[in-house]
Amino acid sequence: KRKNSITMKNNLILIAILATIGLSSCANWMPFTTAIEEQYDLTADERSQLQLKNNKKIVLQNQNDTLEKEIKNGELVVLKDSKESEVIIPEKTFGVMTEPSNSGSLTKVSFSKDEECFLRFLPDPNNGGKYVLALTYPKNGTPFLKYCSEDDNESKFTVSEGKGAYLLFSMRQLKKMEKKSKKEKGRKI
Numbered sequence: 001k002r003k004n005s006i007t008m009k010n011n012l013i014l015i016a017i018l019a020t021i022g023l024s025s026c027a028n029w030m031p032f033t034t035a036i037e038e039q040y041d042l043t044a045d046e047r048s049q050l051q052l053k054n055n056k057k058i059v060l061q062n063q064n065d066t067l068e069k070e071i072k073n074g075e076l077v078v079l080k081d082s083k084e085s086e087v088i089i090p091e092k093t094f095g096v097m098t099e100p101s102n103s104g105s106l107t108k109v110s111f112s113k114d115e116e117c118f119l120r121f122l123p124d125p126n127n128g129g130k131y132v133l134a135l136t137y138p139k140n141g142t143p144f145l146k147y148c149s150e151d152d153n154e155s156k157f158t159v160s161e162g163k164g165a166y167l168l169f170s171m172r173q174l175k176k177m178e179k180k181s182k183k184e185k186g187r188k189i
Contacts (some may be wrong), residue, residue: 029053029092032167037103044100050169052109053092058119058162060087060147062155085149087157089119092168093178105185106134109167117148119166132168135159 032052036042062085069078095111098118110118121131135143143163146155 009123028172029170031128031130032169033106034123042103042154044102047100048097050152052095053168054089054095054111054165055168056162057091058089058165059159059160063158065177107131119145119147133162133165
């Protein structure tokens with residue numbers, strides 16, 4: 001009885017391992033590119049239904065400093081108020097296109113439950129057409145992007161980790177094959 005119990009436990013462990021391997025092999029995450037969009041003629045609506053992931057960790061940082069001044073007892077008193085914000089999007093975080101644009105152009109992807117918080121991705125022709133994280137490069141300053149609000153400096157973030165991050169999507173290819181077999185009996189005169 002004990003031997004059957006051990007054998008049954010081993011079989012259950014083996015089944016669990018095989019099921020895990022089988023399930024993990026179903027998802028094939030690959031870079032989302034303009035070539036994929038063109039090859040499968042994906043519409044904006046179809047692209048908005050794709051489950052996406054980021055290929056690496058993205059860390060956004062924002063620092064806002066304000067200066068307040070006043071003259072007190074003949075002295076200039078300056079108060080520097082500093083606020084820091086950090087947004088961390090771990091590697092392979094699920095995201096969706098919130099406003100899919102035309103194929104091959106800037107697209108908004110949200111990794112947050114708040115639809116107002118999104119990142120922009122743009123196809124990079126020098127990187128195989130992958131949709132990479134889009135930054136704004138001012139003439140005299142640090143590259144930045146807008147996250148959440150579009151209106152103020154609180155929405156300007158620098159990317160301390162994850163420059164060059166790109167989008168991944170899952171694709172499964174199925175083949176449908178029909179085979180007909182017929183056994184001929186021959187023909188006589």
